Amino acid sequence: MASLPKRIIKETERLVTDPVPGITAEPHDDNLRYFQVTIEGPAGSPYEEGLFQLELYLPDDYPMEAPKVRFLTKIYHPNIDRLGRICLDILKTNWSPALQIRTVLLSVQALLASPNPNDPLANDVAEDWIKNEQGAKQTAREWTQRYAKK
């Protein structure tokens, strides 16, 4: 394997020494570009009390290319589909190499706090969210209890 760029080493060190509250990210022993991530559901959101597992991969071209992030825990959210793929502009068209692993994960956490059904990835969930917000939030709470319990 090619040697790890300094930037990735620095970021990894900082994630360990100065972690973001409510977020953990640990590199895999065999592949230091592959991170096991957990994000706590933000307080006041339907995901409160949930602990969500994600995977994050830094492609060879990182930081010229965005990290690949995916939810492993099932989640009822209009911008996250059944495969755990996330619709977030900074992961696609609005990526900037000034962003880092920690800022990306903070954005994902913020997406949990404010779902955006008008720019959906999971169309059925988004429809439900627009038609019956209270019901959808209730479903999200139930899914959190069922799949993301700490």
Next chain:
Amino acid sequence: MRVTVKKAYPVFSWSWDTDSVARDVYCNNPEHNVRPDINSETYAFLRNYRNDEDDVCGICRVSYNGVCPNCKIPGRSCPLVVGSCNHSFHFHCIYRWLDTPTSKGLCPMCRQEFTLKPEVLINEPHAQKFMELISRNRERRLAMEREEQELNNELREGGVVVDEPDQGVPVMQPGLGSDEEEDEIDYDSNDGMRM
């Protein structure tokens, strides 16, 4: 006593002159249109009190006086460039970024179009290469806009027949988020800049 010098070891230190200290002072005085004059004492004072962390390339996070990930020897072979937005990067880092379609020609820090700051000495040797890259980017952007325009026209001409199946296709890569989402992003990218 008589001292005879047998050997001497001259030591040099160097650093890119990005005028970054002046920039910081300027940024703290937004109401001033003209950069306040900084005397050498103030300059030295600020220079000493600056956090080294701030003096790193926003792309590779290595010191300005160090090298980009693909270079070995710091200095002229891996130079620094200053943007007109006052953000500085290793030449190779920003060049590689601007050469990706994702960059849309924008500065990674402030998302303004990245151009070299004029009348900065260290920028001069690279001006030509950057001009070429920037004009290539502009052409690429124009071509994309034209394509989009044509696609829109086709859809409009096709009317209902084209629109209907289009709606049935699941949207896997929707465009930019709503205002609300962009607010979040702005917050986070600002956060990234501070670190």
